Amino acid sequence: MKTIQSDNYPIFFENSIAELVNFIKNGNYSRFFILTDENTGAHCLPAIKAELGDDDNYDLIEIPAGEENKDIDYCIGIWRTLIDFAADRKSLVVNLGGGVISDMGGFAASTYKRGIDFVHVPTTLLSQVDASVGGKTGIDINSIKNIIGTFTQPKAVFINYNFLKTLPARQILSGTAEMLKHGLIVDAAYWERLKASDLSLPDEELIYWSVEIKNKVVVEDPTEKGIRKALNFGHTVGHAVETNSLINDSDPLTHGEAIAIGMICEAYLSYKKTGLKKEELDEIVAVIGGLYPKYPLATANFVTLCEIMLKDKKNQNGKINCTLLESIGKCTLDHICTDAELCESLAFYAS
Ligand code: NAD
Ligand code: ZN
Secondary structure, X not given: OOOEEOOOOEEEOOOHHHHHHHHHHHOOOOEEEEEEEHHHHHXXXXXXXXXXXXXXXXXXXXXXXXXXXXXXXXXXXHHHXXXXXXXXXXXXXXXXXXXXXXXXXXXXXXXXXXXXEEEEEEOOHHHHXXXXXXXXXXXXXXXXXXXXXEEOOOOOEEOOHHHXXXXXXXXHHHHHHHHHHHHHHHOHHHHHHHHOOOOOOOOHHHHHHHHHHHHHHHHHOOOOOOHHHHHHOOHHHHHHHHHHHHXXXXXXXXXXHHHHHHHHHHHHHHHHHOOOOHHHHHHHHHHHHHHOOOOOOOHHHHHHHHHHHHOOOOOEOOEEEEEEEEEOOEXXXXXXXXXXXXXXXXXXXXX
């Protein structure tokens, strides 16, 4: 698996921990900061420390695990630590974790002293195939996802397949949702490969393929003026379901579980509005429905979900905007969906 060259930064797959340490050593950084959560601190940091050997020119910043902590308070905590340890403009932030760490660490670094360098070492499947590539950083406010953020590219990404060995099965499946999305939006052959694979632990080649797809899309359109919107398939409904679950459920949905629900709803909208065939809808429902437990969506919640969708930053002029499918492997951008259509799609999922 070759290194992928993204917009001015490399994505390493082979010997990636050694590549990380080389990068740090050759980067002429005054000091570096490794941001982890409690799980990646326990499971992933030891391998990095071992490779660093006696290099102790760094400080650790650890936050509690979970999407509910991707917020301004923990972000202030990161800024304060950078200040306390006198991070200067030649400091580097190493984001060692899943999408929560890469989004928040990237955001904190991209704003500290008007921007210092950061790299991602993604440790979840979801962050390897999606969150670490493309330069979106951000935090949530009032559980509104990624409402504050920047487009800032990392200086490099280091993907290490071995980190997935300690990842719980539910988190693996969370990442699988984004891989399925990559197939559905632009690559029917990839969708076919995924269907024929064991998705309880996708192999390295499938991960590489997914990163290639994501990277190709974001390099073409880094700031989401056009084709990058393809990646939003499943995310209009999915983000609303995820936000609602974060607020109300004692054991909230993972990002991928919410996106899986969103993809079923938006595939239904595609069948109604943009030419997706009935057999294709049935296939999508069978594949996705077979992987994720059914989530109880109550009809009484549909209006609330539409209200959340209205606040989505993908919208314009107060209208809810979706990326839909023309067929499996071909998406179509910028479709306004009415509340009635969205409610119908939620009812389709719930039925
Ligand atoms: P996450 O970072 O919360 O990680 C999921 C869980 O796995 C956490 O409990 C974490 O501690 C644990 N974990 C991480 N690595 C582990 C390992 N190797 N072994 C054991 N446990 C481990 O969540 P995520 O699913 O990685 O990312 C979701 C976030 O990513 C969301 O906030 C979403 O908005 C964001 N995201 C961003 C982009 C982007 O383009 N920036 C794209 C997709 C998703
Ligand atoms: Zn996503």
